[in-house]
Amino acid sequence: MSDRIVVVGGGLAAGTAVVELRERGFDGEITLVADEAHPPYERPPLSKSVLLGEKEADSAILKETGWYADHAVDLRTGTHVESIDLAGRRVRANGESIPYDRLLLATGARPRALAMADDSGASVGYLRTIDDSVALRARFGEGFRLGVVGGGWIGLEAAAAARPSGAEVTVLESLDLPLLRVLGPEVAGVMAGLHREHGVDLRTGAEITAISRVDDEVHVRLADGSTLVVDHLLVGIGVQPNTEIAEAAGLVVENGIRTDRHLRTSHEDVFAAGDVANADHPVLGRSLRVEHWDTAIQHGKVAAANLMGGEADADALPYFFTDQYDFGMEYVGNAAPGGYDRVVLRGDVEGRVFTAWWLDGAHVVAGMHANDWDAIDDVRRIVGRTVDVDRLADERTPLADV
Ligand SMILES: Cc1cc2nc3c(=O)[nH]c(=O)nc-3n(C[C@H](O)[C@H](O)[C@H](O)COP(=O)(O)OP(=O)(O)OC[C@H]3O[C@@H](n4cnc5c(N)ncnc54)[C@H](O)[C@@H]3O)c2cc1C
Numbered sequence: 001m002s003d004r005i006v007v008v009g010g011g012l013a014a015g016t017a018v019v020e021l022r023e024r025g026f027d028g029e030i031t032l033v034a035d036e037a038h039p040p041y042e043r044p045p046l047s048k049s050v051l052l053g054e055k056e057a058d059s060a061i062l063k064e065t066g067w068y069a070d071h072a073v074d075l076r077t078g079t080h081v082e083s084i085d086l087a088g089r090r091v092r093a094n095g096e097s098i099p100y101d102r103l104l105l106a107t108g109a110r111p112r113a114l115a116m117a118d119d120s121g122a123s124v125g126y127l128r129t130i131d132d133s134v135a136l137r138a139r140f141g142e143g144f145r146l147g148v149v150g151g152g153w154i155g156l157e158a159a160a161a162a163r164p165s166g167a168e169v170t171v172l173e174s175l176d177l178p179l180l181r182v183l184g185p186e187v188a189g190v191m192a193g194l195h196r197e198h199g200v201d202l203r204t205g206a207e208i209t210a211i212s213r214v215d216d217e218v219h220v221r222l223a224d225g226s227t228l229v230v231d232h233l234l235v236g237i238g239v240q241p242n243t244e245i246a247e248a249a250g251l252v253v254e255n256g257i258r259t260d261r262h263l264r265t266s267h268e269d270v271f272a273a274g275d276v277a278n279a280d281h282p283v284l285g286r287s288l289r290v291e292h293w294d295t296a297i298q299h300g301k302v303a304a305a306n307l308m309g310g311e312a313d314a315d316a317l318p319y320f321f322t323d324q325y326d327f328g329m330e331y332v333g334n335a336a337p338g339g340y341d342r343v344v345l346r347g348d349v350e351g352r353v354f355t356a357w358w359l360d361g362a363h364v365v366a367g368m369h370a371n372d373w374d375a376i377d378d379v380r381r382i383v384g385r386t387v388d389v390d391r392l393a394d395e396r397t398p399l400a401d402v
Pocket residue numbers: 008009010011012013014033034035036042043044045046047079080081082106107108109110127128129154242245273274275276290291292293294296319320321322323
């Protein structure tokens with residue numbers, strides 16, 4: 001068993017791995033190097049309860065600082081790892097060289113930047129950290145005009161958190177529907193209807209040609225000749241994995257740090273987990289990098305087992321949830337565009353209580369429920385299986401019998 005484990009990154013994957021190491025009885029040295037000022041925390045509340053003002057930002061923190069001290073974890077927040085020396089088994093941070101026997105890279109991802117917005121000098125921002133969430137929440141209120149670039153999860157959740165405060169919200173989405181690539185037209189249409197019903201000005205097919213600052217306003221010019229005027233522009237156009245230190249060290253990086261099914265990178269002493277890991281998935285039969293809360297947890301646990309010499313598989317099916325207004329959904333699997341040929345919907349789609357199933361032939365590649373919380377067990381059971389498609393599509397057949 002390794003004596004010294006260094007974990008880089010202060011997110012959920014890193015935090016989970018450290019907790020799991022101690023719970024599994026690892027009694028060697030653990031150093032957790034995290035460049036944010038906070039100990040590891042969860043991000044989903046930052047666009048939901050914290051942004052809604054229902055919960056304090058601290059509620060997102062995984063373990064208080066005292067836990068790390070009590071469990072002999074050397075927690076170094078506000079510390080950025082600059083480089084890794086694979087041959088010498090050391091990481092460099094703040095001019096210090098920290099030795100390891102095994103290393104976990106859980107450096108996560110950062111928002112994809114929109115240069116046009118950043119260069120405008122106007123009030124523009126992103127939503128990734130506790131500090132981003134707290135700053136955005138402080139501006140919400142009656143008459144505040146929020147523009148959102150990108151109708152993805154972050155943009156839609158921010159819109160749903162802003163509306164109850166009385167803010168006016170405009171979402172600019174370049175495709176014909178929000179979340180079109182993730183959910184396909186059948187379910188993406190439900191999300192569009194949901195937001196429009198709640199008073200969001202959702203503009204699809206929107207192409208931004210210029211962003212400028214005019215006094216305290218943000219002016220967003222669109223290709224159709226119109227100009228959107230807002231007080232703040234939130235950019236939510238996806239994330240990119242933080243792979244720089246891995247790449248510079250010589251690890252294989254392809255859409256994230258490549259790992260095998262055990263989360264081991266191209267170097268045997270080094271593992272990667274969470275948003276940054278593009279891991280072989282033993283059940284799906286291909287490699288996959290997902291940006292999901294649950295994957296960060298599952299990867300954190302598997303990485304901990306394997307840092308201790310285990311051979312655990314990262315085999316959990318991808319799982320995702322969202323809450324927007326009175327709408328909640330849970331999604332299992334991965335229906336990449338081109339990876340399915342049929343969508344089966346069951347239930348009351350207009351009333352937004354339904355299940356949806358993405359099929360490649362008779363193979364169920366993904367499934368979800370909307371506001372039908374008891375269905376999650378069936379979703380988990382059915383995704384990944386080959387089914388009788390007629391029975392799945394026939395609502396008289398209970399899901400339990402599919
Ligand atoms: C606002 C928001 C809402 C979300 N909501 C949901 C949701 O509802 N459902 C869902 O499934 N997923 C959701 N997600 C996604 C989910 O939060 C991520 O998948 C998860 O945070 C990934 O965890 P991670 O530990 O891999 O990476 P991260 O959370 O990105 O953490 C990585 C950390 O490592 C630090 N770091 C990077 N490089 C270095 C370095 N060189 N040295 C030191 N530290 C470094 C980073 O600063 C960061 O703090 C949401 C994300 C956001 C931003």
